[in-house]
Amino acid sequence: MQQNHQEMRSTPCNVCDGTDVSVLANHSRSGKPLRTVICNDCGLVWADPLPHNPRSYYEDDYRVEYKGTFTPKPKHILRAGKVALYRRKLLGKWIAQPKKILDVGTGGGEFAYLLKSLGHDVSGIEPNKGYAEFSRQEYGLNIQVGFIQDIQQPDESFELITIWHVLEHTENPCDVLTKLHALLKPQGILVVEVPTIEAICQSPKSTFHEAHIFNFNLATLRKLGEKVGFTEVEHKISKDGANITVFFQKNAAVTTNDKKLKIPGNAEYITNIVKNHIAYKHYLTAWPYQRFLCRMSRMMSEKCAIANFVSGKQLLDRLYA
Template identity: 50%
Template sequence: MNAALDDTQSLIPCNLCGGHAVSVLSRRSRSGAALRTVACKACGLAWSDPRPHEARSFYTDDYRVAYKGSFTPRPKHVLRAGRVALDRLAKIRPWLAGRPRVLDVGSGGGEFAYLLQRLGHVITGIEPNNGYGRYAAETYGLDIRLGFLADRLAPGEQFDLITIWHVLEHTEDPGATLRLLAGALRPGGRLVVEVPNVEAICQSPRSSFHEAHLYSFNAASLGCLARRNGLSICDTRLSADGGNLTMVLAPADAADPMPAATIEGNHARVAGVVAGHTPLAHALSSHPWRRAGSRLAGAVSEWVELRPGENGRALLDRLYGPELGEAVPARPALPVATWASLAAAYLAAVFVEEWFVDHWAAANGWSSGATLGVYLALQMAVIAGVIALARSRRLARRELLRVGGWAAPLLAIPAVC
């Protein structure tokens, strides 16, 4: 980074108003690397200045490896994206009537596009990342166009619904992207844009900006940018934690006046929120505890839901089944041998308790604390053995938890005997 760079001026002109007068919001990315993020004093749009990478090569080959650690989606990534796809479906349901033709820009691993395809919609995806794009096409049989939007959208091609989930912030020219998408909407069509909210305080302050996000928006800057590029605003909403901003847009009427590019007070608003989002303020809020709890619950849920050897398509078919009106498979019955082993473990526990606690330990002068500690260790070994037997029967993880749940009452024997 150029150390002599004037903190009141940007190298890159504002994508909304064209100005160069800025203030610096941050000098570090969430990875700890140098990253200068500025906000326009005239309109409040924020961006990385200078650019942290060459966008085309980064998103074609490096992005997924840098942020997911894998060239193609792993099962846990598929499960997470599949759950997000169900949430996104709920957001766009009002515009899915009549089997519209849909374009998903930045289709990633294809989980959202596959859900719409399973629902009977004609959907096309555009994805610049080679690994994820090819995976989506080959695994789910999707119409995925590898490359960037400007190169892969045919002249005159139009859609009833276009979605661009967490992609606009990655583009080098978000205004031109919105203008191109506005031209690809049929009359009465809708464009759904979702981006991170620059005013969010749910994440750690150190994670507010990073190399992959070239631009950062709030509702005012995104709405103004959309209106200046041929779109009108139908709906704007924030996620429950304030982290994501979703905007539904329609082709603008030719008679609609062009809004001013400047937004009075928006720079002060954005700069104030970012400056006030300090590590101390964040630590004293409920956000870090909620996020930690959510991550723990998510990790447990993933461990339960993922099945060894299951491919992405089978995983999504199982996840999407209820939404598609498909019967949920009944839980498989536990093998008779497993139940027999569990019953034997209970009998063994009673025998051990009777012999060890009432006879051997007492006869050798053990304290009650030491006796209980050894007894609980023995019972934990019994439970682990039962679960190991269940694993040897190749039960799903959900079934292993059932076995563990039935075995857990063994630990209560000292309290009732």
Template identity: 30%
Template sequence: MKTGQTLEAGGNCAVCDTRERRIVSLVGRGFQKLTTVICTGCGLVHSHPIPSPEELQRFYAEDYRKAYKGTHKPKLKHVYRYAPGAYQRVAELAALVGPERRRFLDIGSGSGEILYMARKAGFEVTGVEPNTGYAEYTREELGLPVQNCTFEEADLPKAHFDILNLSHVLEHLPDPLASLRFLNTLLRPGGILCVAVPDIGHASHAPWTRFHYAHIHNFSHETLKAMVLKAGFEILPQSSGSTTLIARKTGAAFCDMPRPMPENYEMLWQTLTAEHAGVAHVTGKRGIARLIGKLYRYPRDHVMGRLMGSPRRILDKVHARMCETYGTLMTFVLAAV
């Protein structure tokens, strides 16, 4: 096989029903062998072949966090780094539901920052995290109710939750459309879904780290939007980014109508195979700005995390600071409880 070669996939594309794929890369993160293809009918990008559910379950239970974060449990610098975004996400979602809708589910809850902020905002929270070390951490260090399993195995009642957060999870799933449809059934009528994934069309990573084993599917705005719509949701205007969508559960049946987007495929193919992309990533203005930002943020996060000393103290202090900055919004949210 070689880059640019076309092949026929084992099944139809979940977005557009097309079988034809084109090889976009044969190398994954760490220069490991990994074949990644793009659907020529819509631009959905995915690994080829897609790993089996059993293989993925073993990987996420034990190896994923160690391979990508270098640890079995969160580090203080990571808690400090993610806490402000967690506060903002919860405040944004809480503003969309009323005082009688207070059940918050976080699938792939990770190190628990979003669940912790949701609990402080008055929600009844439930988390699901397949990684053993991270699930134990969120239960023991943060006192959060987190089930250590996949969402398919979790004890989750149907039509029960008001908000479902799915942050950087969908790209890890072997059948994202089927997963979204299953998760739809866990929400009450009119429930809110927030789904965030990396944008494969955005030059936020070097070409040599763009594809990796853990990210089975890679989305652009158009392919993510198509899947969310086909899973029985309507996109809300509060969506904050190209691949961060906020949607509301509708009463309509799931839509199986194919959504061909050949222009999206053409655009992504040109982006992903552009010559000199690696040089531009490092030497362009965006690459230089990213490097300068990391040189400032990474030492700051490490020092501040160590000074605060514990995950709960970090989260409480960040929460207090963010409340001072965004007091009007959070006051409104808490008043609704």
């Protein structure tokens, strides 16, 4: 660790603007070179230099590389539909009344469709043309193709914005949250979910991969929100410890004092977790075996559920009924 300290200058930290970094890893989960650094002042973790051009990657390549398709297959619709139901539960009181909602990174549209069927006025934005077009045609959703920075919406348009597993893929999370802050009405709620760098349920060699440019923990995500004018009102951590969901409320004040953006001890804390998450310890825990069993039982139940597949809409209507 020590020999890497300040070895190479990095782009400034997206949370605290610091440049004092240490190298956490040099390879991704696929074994390719991927230099991952941690900010010594706040603990934000990111890939430096950028492993790909985020724009062209998400417009065309991402779904194909990850799912081998330009439109969602039945099993992906089913999985995303189940995730959407989980998210509805997670949002609880925040969606009890009909609201004007923006879902950022709508994917195949499953969650936006669930919100629509609950009576909300939903808009979405999704960079992948195939997925955006599919969700418009299949569910009649109002989805713009593009990145959030390019959205055609006046400021203060929404009461609630959700952004699930998108922020870690963006090239500048601070800019993204600033944009979302502007799009929210005063006192509006932003719900951000990301994987946490503290997670140890996955195999250690899966910790870093090209698609995740940034890796947060609760402290760095909260600080980033505060930096652009949000206050955390609630947060949730998934049962397996893999994901954090933070509920932010828009306020007017913005933290500009650099000292306030540092998070003492967080870099050491995260480095410790990452360095101690090693293969032999991981395989002595129940996590890898639970994951295997879950995957097997999921495969079986999915086969039944999509046996007589007619359309995405029909599948979700049944699931959400």
